[in-house]
């Protein structure tokens with residue numbers, strides 16, 4: 096296969112994606128990155144969208160083998176933010192000029208349909224910021240209630256499209272259910288994000304190619320692919336972390352294959368590589384997601400250890416990120432950064 100021919104294609108086969116993910120020659124990798132950056136510029140422009148994350152609860156009823164929030168991790172100090180704290184933090188985020196608020200938690204049924212609806216409604220009373228929910232796999236009635244209350248987007252990562260690995264990592268869950276939830280969310284009008292984790296134990300390059308193709312098939316609005324980082328007190332605590340270099344290749348290939356979707360340069364990449372955000376933004380990413388969870392909670396949202404910026408003041412940390420983006424010659428967007436695709440009205 097000739098690299099130039101592949102790079103200029105409109106659609107990519109599984110074999111071509113695998114070929115790109117397997118590139119090792121530094122010169123060829125630079126060509127891939129440059130081309131992905133050009134495609135990003137063509138479809139998304141130079142603006143970088145900021146999504147302000149509030150980690151509202153670190154309780155979780157699941158036991159994913161790779162995650163520090165898993166229910167069996169009894170060494171983790173658990174928290175739930177109060178309604179007032181969540182709403183106040185959301186207000187502060189919009190004052191920073193960030194107009195997407197991501198409410199994130201483990202799968203915590205204590206935060207039920209009414210509780211989350213009340214928060215969404217209260218935030219929407221004061222601002223037109225977009226609200227993204229990242230609350231795990233929840234009931235279809237809950238998704239619907241939250242959409243009616245004003246939620247705009249839902250982030251539900253599939254983590255792996257390999258059915259066997261999915262069942263291994265998530266003993267209580269099935270891949271088919273996860274995909275059906277993603278399809279349902281799209282159907283009722285959410286802008287939907289999903290993605291995988293790169294470097295999970297036993298994952299192959301072919302699996303990652305399938306993850307990318309699944310994102311295309313699901314016609315996502317956002318795709319987030321970050322590296323796996325082993326977490327203490329989990330069954331995978333002694334496994335190797337995902338490779339930052341492979342994460343960059345995946346980011347570039349995602350941009351080539353998916354084109355007009357939002358792709359973040361993830362905090363996990365920035366944790367493994369001091370210039371991870373810059374490198375991600377240079378190879379196809381157009382989004383960053385600063386953690387604006389207030390102290391003392393932010394220290395205890397430990398999906399993985401050593402998260403970059405966790406000890407910092409959240410506002411200072413977000414401003415520092417803005418400066419890093421601007422130093423690249425990219426502009427911070429002050430819009431909501433909605434889907435670049437047509438979104439159906441809510442049911």
Ligand code: SF4
Pocket residue numbers: 155156157158159162163164165166200201202231398
């Ligand atoms: S990945 Fe999500 S659902 Fe799984 S244990 Fe962690 S927080 Fe819970």
